[in-house]
Amino acid sequence: MMQLxxxxxxxxxxxxAGTSFLDAVERQSWDLGKEKLxxxxxxxxxxxxxxxxxxxxxxxxxxxxPGLTQFTFDQLTSGTGQETQRELAExxxxxxxxxxxxxxxxxxxxxxxxxxxxxxxxxxxxxxxxKDAQYPQNELDSHTSRAKSHLKNLVTSHxxxxxxxxxxxxxxxxxxxxPVEGTLASYDKITRKLLRERLxxxxxxxxxxxxAGPRDVKEMQKVLAAECEWNNEVxxxxxxxxxxxxxxxxxxxxxxxxNQAQIRIGRYLIKDEFIGKYDQYQFMSTFLGGGFTSKLxxxxxxxxxxTYSAGAYVSMQRDYxxxxxxxxxxxxxxxxxxxxxxxxxxxxxxxxxxxKEFVHQKNHQIGAYAFGFEETGxxxxxxxxxxxxxxxxxxxxxxxxxxxxxxxxxxxxxxxxTFPWERQTIVIVGDQELQKSLSRIRPVRVVxxxxxL
Numbered sequence: 001m002m003q004l005x006x007x008x009x010x011x012x013x014x015x016x017a018g019t020s021f022l023d024a025v026e027r028q029s030w031d032l033g034k035e036k037l038x039x040x041x042x043x044x045x046x047x048x049x050x051x052x053x054x055x056x057x058x059x060x061x062x063x064x065x066p067g068l069t070q071f072t073f074d075q076l077t078s079g080t081g082q083e084t085q086r087e088l089a090e091x092x093x094x095x096x097x098x099x100x101x102x103x104x105x106x107x108x109x110x111x112x113x114x115x116x117x118x119x120x121x122x123x124x125x126x127x128x129x130x131k132d133a134q135y136p137q138n139e140l141d142s143h144t145s146r147a148k149s150h151l152k153n154l155v156t157s158h159x160x161x162x163x164x165x166x167x168x169x170x171x172x173x174x175x176x177x178x179p180v181e182g183t184l185a186s187y188d189k190i191t192r193k194l195l196r197e198r199l200x201x202x203x204x205x206x207x208x209x210x211x212a213g214p215r216d217v218k219e220m221q222k223v224l225a226a227e228c229e230w231n232n233e234v235x236x237x238x239x240x241x242x243x244x245x246x247x248x249x250x251x252x253x254x255x256x257x258x259n260q261a262q263i264r265i266g267r268y269l270i271k272d273e274f275i276g277k278y279d280q281y282q283f284m285s286t287f288l289g290g291g292f293t294s295k296l297x298x299x300x301x302x303x304x305x306x307t308y309s310a311g312a313y314v315s316m317q318r319d320y321x322x323x324x325x326x327x328x329x330x331x332x333x334x335x336x337x338x339x340x341x342x343x344x345x346x347x348x349x350x351x352x353x354x355x356k357e358f359v360h361q362k363n364h365q366i367g368a369y370a371f372g373f374e375e376t377g378x379x380x381x382x383x384x385x386x387x388x389x390x391x392x393x394x395x396x397x398x399x400x401x402x403x404x405x406x407x408x409x410x411x412x413x414x415x416x417x418t419f420p421w422e423r424q425t426i427v428i429v430g431d432q433e434l435q436k437s438l439s440r441i442r443p444v445r446v447v448x449x450x451x452x453l
Contacts (some may be wrong), residue, residue, distance in 0.1 A: 001390045002057055005285070008215060008394075009116070010135045010213075010280060010297060010320075017365040018260075022393055022396070022397065023219060023393070024042050024043065025040060025041075025042060025383065025393065026041045026043070027039070027040055027041075029207075030221045030224070030225070030253075032225045032228065032230060032386045033225050034229065034230065034231045035147065035230055035231045035232050035332055036209075036419050037062055037207060037209055037224065037230070038207075038208045038209070039208070039209045039211055040208065040209070040210045040211065040380075040383055041211045041212070041217075041218075042211070042212045042379065042380065042383075043212075043214065043215060044212045044213055044214070044375060044376045045213075045214040045215070047289060048113065048115055048116050048214060049113065049114065049115050049213060050112075050113070050116050050119065050211065050212065050213030050214075050220075051111065051112075051211070051212045051213065051219040051376065051377055051379055051380065051382075052111065052112045052113075052209060052210075052211050052213075052217075052220065053109055053110070053111040053209070053210040053211075053384065054109065054111070054112075054207055054208075054209055054210075055109055055207060055208040055209075055210060055384055055388070056107060056108040056109070056110070056202050056204075056205050056206075056207055056210075057109075057206040057207070057236055058107065058108060058182050058201065058202055058205040058236055059103055059104050059105050059106050059107045059180075060103055060105045060178070060180040060232065060285065061105045061106060061176070061236075061239070062201070062236070062308070063178070063198075064194065064198075065182070065186050065189045065190055065194060066178040066179065066182045066186040066196055067147075067179075067180070067181055067182015067183065067187065067190060068182070068186075068190055068198050068322075069103050069108060069180070069198060069202075070156055070180055070181050070182060071140075071147075071182070071190050071195060072195050072198045072199050072202065073103060073108065073144060074101075075133070075135050075140060075143055075195065076101075076110075076129050076130075076133050076199075076364045077089065077092075077099065077129060077133075078128065078133070078134075078135055078136055078139035078143070079133070079134050079135070079136040079139060079142070079238060080128060080132040080133055080134055081132050081134055081162075082128075082132070082138075085139055087179065088125075088129075088194070091125060091209065092122070092125070092300060095114055095118045095121060095122050096113070096114065096115065096118075097112060097113065097114040097118070097122045098111075098112070098113040098114070099111070099112055099126075103178055103180050104180065104317070104319060105175070105176050105180060105317075106238075106318055106388070107388060108202070109384070110255045110421070110443075113125055115221075116213055116216055116217055117389050118213055119220050120219070120223055121219065123223040123224065123225055123227070124227045125222065126226035126228075127227035127229075128227065128353070130199065130202075130203055130228060130229075130230075130348075131203075131228070131229055132172045132228075133196075133199055133353050134192070134196075135192045135195040135196065135197075136192075137144075137192060140190075140192060140195070141147055143311040144187050144188070146185055147181070147182070147187055148187055148447055150370055151183070151184055151453045152453065153185070153214065153278060154449075154453065155255060155361075155449060158255060158260070158262045158328075158429050158430075159262055159328070161253070161255070161262070161429055161449055162253070162262035162263075162264050162326075162429040163215055163264070163326070163448065164179060164452060165264075165427055165429065165452045166324070166425070166427040167179065167210070168213065168214075168275070168425070168452055169251050169425055169427055170244075170264075170266060170267055170268060170324075170425040171268050171322075173309070173433035174239075174241055174268060174320070175239045175249055175402045176268070176320060183453065185254070185374070186236055188215070201203070201234055201237035202233065202235040202381070203230055203231075203234075204230075204231055204232070204374050205227065205232070205234040205236065205323065206234075206235075206236075207230060207383075208387065210380045210383060210384050211221055211379055212376045212377070212379075215442075224374060230450075236410055239319065241268070241270045241271075241319070241320055242270070242362075243270055243273075243423075244423050245364045245370060245376065246268045246423060246426075247422065247423060247424060247425050247426070247442075248420045248442065248443065249328050249426075249443050249444065249445045250305025250338075250426045250427075250438050250439075250442045250444045250445070251425070251426065251427045251428070251445055251447055252428050252430070252432070252434055252435055252438060252444050252445065252446045252447070253329060253427065253429040253430075253432060253447055253448070253449050253452075254430075254431070254432040254446055254447070254448060254449070255429055255431070256431075256448055257431070258331070258346075258429070258430045258431045259330075259331070260328050260329065260330055260331060260430065261328060261329055261330070261331055261334035261337075261428050261429065261431075261434055262270075262326075262428070262429040262430065263326070263327050263329065263337055263341075263426075263428055264324060264325070264326055264335065264425075264426070264427045264428075264429075265324065265325040265327070265338070265339060265341055265425070265426050265427075266320075266322065266323050266325060266419075266422055266424060266425060266426050267323060267324075267425055268320055268322050268323075269316070269320065269321035269322065269323055269418070270321075271318075271320065271321075272365065272370075273320055273321070273417065273418075274314070274316050274321050277388070278316055278391065278395070278401045278412050279395065279399055279403060279412065280402075280406060280410065280411075281290070281314040281316065281321075281323075281364075281414060281418065282314065283361070283362075283403055283406060283411070284314065284414045284418065285312045285313050285323070285417055286312075286347070286364075286365060287313040287357075287358070287360060287361045287411060288312035288325070288344065288348065288415070289310050289312030289313075289325060289326075290312065290361075292365075293346055293357075293360060293361070293364075294310070294312070294325070294361075295353065295357070295362075296310040296312060296325065296341065296344055297309065297310050299340050299343075299344055300327060300329075300337060300341075304336075304340065306329045306330075306333050306336060306337045306340065307327050307328055307329045307337060308328075309327065309328075310325065310327035311325070311326050311327070312324070312325050313326075314334070314418060315390070316389065317389070318388050318389050323418045323419065327341070331430055331431055331433065332432055332437075334389050334428060334430060334437065334439060335437035335438050335441060338426065340437070342421055342441075344414065345421060345424075346421070348411070348412060348415040349413075349415040349419070350412065350416075351408060351409065351412040353408075353411075355408065356409050359412065361389060361439065362404065362406065365403055366399075366400045366403055366404065369399055369400065378453030382396065389390055423452055428440075429449070432446060
């Protein structure tokens with residue numbers, strides 16, 4: 001019944017026109033002169049507009065200075081040899097074009113949205129940016145000042161501060177430990193020369209275009225061939241990681257006068273741990289912390305009132321992943337909350353959960369899955385992630401079947417493999433007075449938040 005519901009929902013999702021929604025995905029190779037550009041296209045003629053997401057197989061892992069790739073994209077529209085930042089902004093505003101970007105450690109994405117009738121001027125200007133961005137010093141100084149202020153103000157957002165510190169601590173010893181956005185110490189090392197060099201490297205790395213729009217959007221090929229000077233010379237070699245080692249301490253990040261404790265528990269995953277288990281791990285994370293009926297919310301909030309919310313995630317890239325729990329509690333109950341998380345891990349890993357909980361979560365995930373593709377942009381994002389992970393797109397179709405076949409012992413085993421307590425890094429952002437209560441769980445190491453900015 002749930003599979004029939006899943007299939008019927010796709011009938012209402014315009015991006016999935018045709019007998020199978022994967023039939024709507026067309027792969028092409030565009031000749032741009034100096035290179036062949038791989039294109040993944042979804043025909044979407046609801047509106048006369050296009051979405052073009054350029055995937056660069058290069059990210060923050062190749063930063064010579066932390067934050068360099070992020071700054072390179074942040075300041076791409078700060079000025080060229082012919083136009084100022086203001087003139088560029090007015091140009092894109094005139095055409096109603098939307099530019100945005102995302103930088104991860106493994107890859108970067110630059111997205112353009114505009115009307116299809118404006119493909120030539122808008123994409124021509126985008127090519128000019130990638131060829132001739134000059135990164136004027138006054139604009140760079142202004143951006144650097146804002147970036148520094150943002151990091152210094154993190155102390156006022158304890159949740160964001162906890163996320164940043166947890167990432168750095170839990171990934172210590174790996175190439176992924178430095179934050180993509182950079183650090184206070186690295187910002188002053190980023191120069192116009194470094195930005196231009198980094199942009200040049202991005203122009204030479206492998207790119208894939210994920211494109212959505214009506215059929216005439218393919219006119220973009222002529223513009224890219226004539227205006228963009230891209231090739232695929234730069235090859236990226238993935239790093240090799242070792243499994244996380246056992247953890248013996250709790251990192252207590254002292255924030256003066258904190259009236260609650262932000263709690264982060266988790267670890268990084270190596271590729272061999274999650275390959276072939278993507279959907280199972282997604283189910284497990286939602287079972288543990290994906291809504292009001294999830295195990296952690298029921299144990300921490302409903303039964304004990306220790307927190308308002310609790311979440312779990314297993315985020316998998318191509319070469320590494322991260323698994324974690326995020327919640328918060330009052331200072332006086334923070335240690336209790338950590339203990340409950342530990343007990344939930346142990347209970348689920350040993351199969352101590354109700355079948356009705358398991359079945360409810362399966363039905364919820366199967367029924368809700370199709371709604372994640374209502375927007376064409378979301379579908380493009382899924383295609384990009386699957387390609388990046390080297391996954392078969394057919395897994396998108398098989399998700400309901402995969403989850404439907406999942407058994408309770410398989411969920412228990414996935415939890416045991418992902419969240420063994422001795423390997424979990426624990427970071428608590430709160431008042432130093434927490435040290436006494438937390439030391440009943442593990443020895444506590446008190447650190448200052450300033451060291452992670």
